[in-house]
Amino acid sequence: MLRVKHLLDLKGRSVWSIAPEEPVLRAIQLMAAKGVGALPVLKGLELVGIVSERDYARKVILQGHSSSDTQVREIMYSPVITVTENETVHHCMELVTERRIRHLPVVERDRVIGIVSIGDLVKAVIEEQQQTIDQLERYIVG
Numbered sequence: 117m118l119r120v121k122h123l124l125d126l127k128g129r130s131v132w133s134i135a136p137e138e139p140v141l142r143a144i145q146l147m148a149a150k151g152v153g154a155l156p157v158l159k160g161l162e163l164v165g166i167v168s169e170r171d172y173a174r175k176v177i178l179q180g181h182s183s184s185d186t187q188v189r190e191i192m193y194s195p196v197i198t199v200t201e202n203e204t205v206h207h208c209m210e211l212v213t214e215r216r217i218r219h220l221p222v223v224e225r226d227r228v229i230g231i232v233s234i235g236d237l238v239k240a241v242i243e244e245q246q247q248t249i250d251q252l253e254r255y256i257v258g
Contacts, residue, residue, distance in 0.1 A: 118244050120208060120222055121201035123237075124230040131228050133158045136165065136189035143167050143188050156217040156228045157192045163221060163228055165192030170218065193205055198223040201230070205240045208232065 131256050133156045134143045143155055147169060157165035176183050177192040198221045199208055208220055212234050222230040 118205040118240055119201065120203045120205065120230075120232060123232050124201060124222060127236060129230045129234075131231060132210055133228065134167065134188055135159065135177065136141065136187065136192065138188050139184050140167070140172060140186045140191060141186055143184040144169070144172055144183060151230075153233060154231070155194070156221050157188055157194075157230065158228070161227055163196055163198070164221060165189070165194035166196050166221060167192045168219060177251060187222075193217075196221055199213055199222060199232075205237055205244070209237050209241060212237065 132146055132152065134146060134159050136159055143187055147153065147155060153170075153222045154166055154168035157167055165188075171191045172183070175181070176186055192226045197211060197215055197217060199211070199220055201224065204247060211220065212218065220232050221228050222232060
């Protein structure tokens with residue numbers, strides 16, 4: 117069964133984060149520069165939340181707030197649902213579906229070591245299913 121460790125090994129373990137007192141504008145700029153849809157919010161090394169483009173759209177833009185005057189702590193999602201690198205991709209899919217979230221920070225010994233998105237999970241499930249199909253076709257053909 118495919119595990120989160122495999123996803124991180126393929127996509128990399130780079131993690132960009134933001135502090136809770138930073139302005140939301142800085143978070144959006146960092147997400148755009150790094151091409152990511154969410155950032156773990158760290159106070160020192162402690163994971164205290166996660167902020168996403170979705171949070172920005174719903175809690176800043178639609179509410180008429182200023183992204184330069186609003187702190188990340190005001191719009192972040194907390195407490196954060198996390199996984200370890202030993203979790204299965206299928207369990208992660210269940211989590212994002214049930215909890216209606218799009219990003220899962222991967223934590224090891226209370227430190228964020230990666231992040232997986234719903235896109236990463238869907239891609240992995242599709243690849244796993246394609247491998248199964250290929251194996252079954254080879255078996256049938258002989």
